[in-house]
Amino acid sequence: MVQHEPPVSARNRTSLPVRTCVGCRKRELSVDLLRVVARESGPKGWVIVPDPQRRLPGRGAWLHPETGCLSNAERRRAFGRALRVSGHLDISAVEQYLENRHEHS
Numbered sequence: 001m002v003q004h005e006p007p008v009s010a011r012n013r014t015s016l017p018v019r020t021c022v023g024c025r026k027r028e029l030s031v032d033l034l035r036v037v038a039r040e041s042g043p044k045g046w047v048i049v050p051d052p053q054r055r056l057p058g059r060g061a062w063l064h065p066e067t068g069c070l071s072n073a074e075r076r077r078a079f080g081r082a083l084r085v086s087g088h089l090d091i092s093a094v095e096q097y098l099e100n101r102h103e104h105s
Contacts, residue, residue, distance in 0.1 A: 019062040022078040023069025030054075033062040036094055037083070044087040048079055050097040059083050067098055 017030040035051040037058045051060060061082035063069055070091065073079055079089050 021064045021069055022061045022082045023063055023072035034065040035060045036063055038085045046085045046087060047090045047093055049093045065098060
């Protein structure tokens with residue numbers, strides 16, 4: 001008996017990776033979240049940059065692409081813990097990405 005793999009449309013979405021948003025702490029499919037990574041910007045500072053293609057090297061954190069989740073993550077200081085970095089974290093690149101994303105929607 002030959003077993004065939006079901007077509008992509010028939011597969012359930014549970015086989016896709018699930019990640020937790022660092023802002024609201026809700027679990028979602030990774031395709032619905034924005035990956036962000038930290039880039040060193042000086043002796044004691046980091047820039048948090050969006051990684052929409054999920055290709056940048058380094059440890060990533062996941063975030064709903066919404067300003068509410070971004071502000072929650074900043075308020076809770078979740079980026080530092082999730083990305084395992086300390087010092088000043090500049091999130092302006094992510095803020096700009098989200099603003100541009102909503103302008104084009």
